[in-house]
Amino acid sequence: MSSGQNSGNRDSLLIAVFRGHSFCLNHYLNYAGGVNPSDLDFLRRALEVAGVARQHGNHPFGAILVDSHGKVLLEAENTVETERDCTGHAELNLMRLASRQYTADFLATCTLYTSTEPCAMCSGAIYWGNVRRVVYGLSEAGLLKLTGDNPANPTLHLPCRVVLGSGQKAIQVVGPLVEDEAAAVHEGFWR
Numbered sequence: 001m002s003s004g005q006n007s008g009n010r011d012s013l014l015i016a017v018f019r020g021h022s023f024c025l026n027h028y029l030n031y032a033g034g035v036n037p038s039d040l041d042f043l044r045r046a047l048e049v050a051g052v053a054r055q056h057g058n059h060p061f062g063a064i065l066v067d068s069h070g071k072v073l074l075e076a077e078n079t080v081e082t083e084r085d086c087t088g089h090a091e092l093n094l095m096r097l098a099s100r101q102y103t104a105d106f107l108a109t110c111t112l113y114t115s116t117e118p119c120a121m122c123s124g125a126i127y128w129g130n131v132r133r134v135v136y137g138l139s140e141a142g143l144l145k146l147t148g149d150n151p152a153n154p155t156l157h158l159p160c161r162v163v164l165g166s167g168q169k170a171i172q173v174v175g176p177l178v179e180d181e182a183a184a185v186h187e188g189f190w191r
């Protein structure tokens, strides 16, 4: 076998590994376990931030960024109404702040907690910002039940696992968790 053939085999192997990785990645992303003892505490803080967003006249969504030592680095509310910004979702606001302050390598070690499953837009921001772990409360499907056809939030029924699993990075997704608590902040808001 010549070195050229070896190289070819190596390329084939890499493709095979990548395909295997993709399969494993999807499996990994669909795994609902992986809840750390502190995850619920941080998630409940994100729910509190969602409540503050509502108090401020915005949609009831909140997100926080936590480092690997359990330190809360950033918190972000939804600002769609007060900023008149259709992209002012909590997770996108958080990722914008995060990428200005931290390197992509550092963000890979952090966890983003969000009151509701990230939409397709925010999942994209999480992907580009390089956060590798996402924990959410209410599912997008659960949110859709609450919002109905409210034109203020025509929920995109596209699971974040589909978006985050379509890239080239392993991103752990945990959720939904404590959906009753996560739904409470929406009570009476949409209809």
Ligand SMILES: [Zn+2]
Binding pocket: 089, 090, 091, 092, 118, 119, 120, 121, 122, 123
């Ligand atoms: Zn969003």
